[in-house]
Amino acid sequence: MISSNNRYLVGLYDNENTLLKAIKKIREDGVSITDALTPFPVHGIEDALGLEDSSLHKAGFLFGLTGFTLALALMTWINYFNYPINFGGKPFFALPSFIPITFELTVLFASVGMVVTYCFRNGLYPGAIPKIMDKRTTDDHFALVFALEENEEQVNIDHINRLLNQTGAVEVKERVFEEDEEIFE
Amino acid sequence: MYEAPIREPLITGEKDYKQITTDLVRSTEGLPPIKWFIAIGITGLMATFGIVAILTTVFYGIGVWGLNKTVGWAWDITNFVWWIGIGHAGTLISAILLLFRQKFRTGINRAAEAMTIFAVLCAALFPGIHMGRPWMAFYIFPYPNTRGPLWPNFNSPLLWDVFAISTYFIVSLLFWYSGLMPDFATIRDRANSKIRKFIYNALAFGWTGTAKQWQRFESLSLVLAGLATPLVLSVHTIVSFDFATSVIPGWHTTIFPPYFVSGAIFSGFAMVLTLMIITRSVLNIKDYITVGHIESMNKIMLLTGSIVGVAYITELFIAWYSGYLYEQYAFFNRAFGPYWWAYWTMMTCNVITPQLLWFKKIRRSVAITFVLSIVVNIGMWFERFVIIVTSLHRDFLPSSWVYFMPTWVDIGIFIGTIGIFLTLFLLFSRAFPVVAIAEVKHIFSASSEVARKKQLKDMETSDQGSVANPDVSLGLKDKDYKD
Known part of the structure; x- marks a missing residue:
């Protein structure tokens, strides 16, 4: 779950099948995925991410x-x-x-x-300010999000980075949210 | 998800996710075309005329309507039932078709649900003003009061109606809005002006589309669909109780609930077709609301229209078979009395012309469907008029027999509600995504023309496929899904 953390690594995919395979591979490698953002409900993503059933x-x-x-x-x-x-x-x-x-x-x-x-x-209410990792995730891209500590070791970041690229990510980027970020700019 | 390649695609043309977003968000971007302003000008005038008529009613009282001692219910209840019936298609499409996994619902559910909400609003207006003192409308709710406390009568179908319609309105609104949030987020993330971003972010409730959000979204849609399905059936059932629980010949029949429900779905689909045929061509979204969609809706119209036809004939048979003189007279009077013209308009529009839909050519013809859908709308209005007015105008005392005629106020309020309905729909078509973007993307990988072409290609490259299915691959080649 995306929470109070402010620093994230975001891997973008352009296809739901690549995304599902990537989630499987990354989790097998022992890296925990903070969240996945998709433009529509992708079937099988709950199982792939190991989410519990909704109650x-x-x-x-x-x-x-x-x-x-x-x-x-x-x-x-x-x-x-x-x-x-x-x-x-x-x-x-x-x-x-x-x-x-x-x-x-x-x-x-x-x-x-x-x-x-x-x-x-x-966390939905009128006027809620969301953390938008990438604007394309409500359009045609699928994102895997990894929360990073303030002082995350570079070796971990490189490891995730490599995994994302191996599994077919079209773009990998680091997203840092500033305290006073203006989302309506 | 696998889908047989001979199934007609629900999204035609060379599309990808990006293209879908662009096509479906386009109608909310930029300035509306001049045609839109002309249309809203006309509907706005109609609405204004309606408001004048309503104010006249409230100022002078119900006496300005054509009602009298014998016919105490006429156009107002006719219009009420007509609008409620139209409001049945939206939730039927989103709920019942979701449970039946009918994917063609994704192209039309958003607009149909919007239509439902606007239609229910128009419907609720009529009982409201028929009270004569609409500022006392809150008396119908059971709240502790200083008049006893005097409570509403829970045994009255009119009170059940209050609960049924307000529940239906609220549930439809929630269903509609929960589906809109992800699409508002899509518009927000494409917006390039600050104010537009601010508005659509507020409307999107801060949606981002995380895996957990989508999981809850699907869970919510499914349960709401499960709840809304019996709800849709209950609303018109209860509306029919308004008549069926009374002892007026012509009303006191047990067939009313299923007969009203199928009639409601029939008229609802007709209105969806009327509006969507215009919308798909004006907004240029024919790739998402295809001829296949129109054909599917026509099939539902044919089914429900035929049920309505069977119900009419059953009513006539039972009236004769009952051996009850007054019941027999009520039906004889409907068909051959002073309102024969209304009865035969109803019979023609609801029973005879919809039977043309047995022909595939007609089901797939956009122009004929459009005309038929308007014919059905007219027919269903007359059905309610016939049931209500012809059962009342010749009561048990021949000295009080009358011929009901509407006044300009009756007509004005009816035209006004059409104006209000269309104005709201026009506003909706500019500010909101008319097709559910996320849901269309969801079915894209299995049900689009792109997916069909890929299937065909796969079949051709593997000999096994084309040997096993020569007809399929032949039938698919160069198929044109356009109208």
């Missing part, structure tokens, strides 16, 4: 359950306990007619909850 769907289930319980509980409380109204002798607790709203609120809670979780976990 977003579990969060979605819990949000859905909350909505379901809340809707059913609120309608029951209102129609049965708080203000029972007799509509032509129909039951106060009319489960069949509670189902549409219960269903809608289950979906609503699950969706809104999941999207909020998704944005939160991905």
Whole structure:
């Protein structure tokens, strides 16, 4: 994960198949990849990078359950306990007619909850300033990113550099983020 | 991902990732052409007329509409159901077609979802103003109040509608926006002015496209699709309950939910086709919305249109078979009463003309599809009009029988919503990427013409392939996918 680090080595590839092979080779060599940036979801990249499965769907289930319980509980409380109204002798607790709203609120809670979780976990919010390694990664290039220490030994950098070039990187560059970098220049 | 070479490519022309970005971002860059200003001028005028009509309604009350004691629901509910129906295609394309792995959705899902959102907005306007006192619209939500507390009636389908439509709107909006973030990031990274970069970065929520982000993105899309699929079906089901749970002859039928849902998908696809046929040619994106896409959508129209046709005939049969005099009269009156013209317009536009789509030549003809899609839009409006007005205008007391006529306000609000809808769509087509860029790139390596040509070449160079598949390699040669 890209985090508070400020110095990175970036290898750019122009093809998703080369990228997948490169990830495999580099990881076999014992070098850990900080992150990969791609312009679209590349299938198999999670396995290649050894990422854990996302648990977003579990969060979605819990949000859905909350909505379901809340809707059913609120309608029951209102129609049965708080203000029972007799509509032509129909039951106060009319489960069949509670189902549409219960269903809608289950979906609503699950969706809104999941999207909020998704944005939160991905660090997405309006106006967030991202660390852009290379502008081409949202266009036609695929990047492998390696976080470097401030005083990273040159021999390590050279090693990664060599690996990137061997695996078909079209460009390798070092990206240093300044404290007051102007991204909208 | 392997795909059989005889499958029609979904991206035609000599493309690569860079070219895809350029083609699809181009429409948001530079100044809009003069045609765009003329178009938005016209739709803006229509919207203004609508706003005048709405203000007239709010100022004088519902009495300015053509409603009366017998027909208490007419154009407003017709328009409401019509717009909601149109709003069904977007989420159907993005959710149901995602679950069915139909890759042709990638070319059209973005615009169709935008259309859904705008259509639902137009739809929600009608119940809002039909309340007569729209500033009291919040009364429909269950909130603790000092009137008892007096709660809304949870047994009423009209209240279910409130929940169904607001949920549908919110979920469609979230689905749409979560897909837009990566594409906004693409625009941001291509932008060369400071202000443009700032705006698109804000819109992109700081998206960068890390492996983990994409993993969560795919997980989110899949679960949202799973949730939105029953949601799409539920919304029009609940809309149909507005009628079906009442005891008016002509409305009180159990066939309504599936009949309304297929009708909604039918009209939604018709509207998508109308708009996309114009958009693909104006924005020059025929390589991404190909004739193959149009044919696929036509197939869905044919299916849902035929379901609608079967439903009409089933209704007639059941009305006769029920032995219930009033039900029989309601249907006889629809077909041969004073509104016979509306009934037969509906029958022609929804049942007869869509059957032309059985012919491949017609399904693949852009011009005929365009005309047919407009015919379906008209037909589906009349369907709702027929269901609503003809069931009401001759009620149980012949002394209160009337012939409903709309006033200029009824017509004005309808024209106004068309104006609002088109204005929003025009703005969308300039500021947002009309085709989902990342998703198109995702299917590029398997479903593009470039990929097909490569497959063909591989087949020719290895004897095994061409021996095993002579037809395939012959059939592929010099194939032209353009319209």
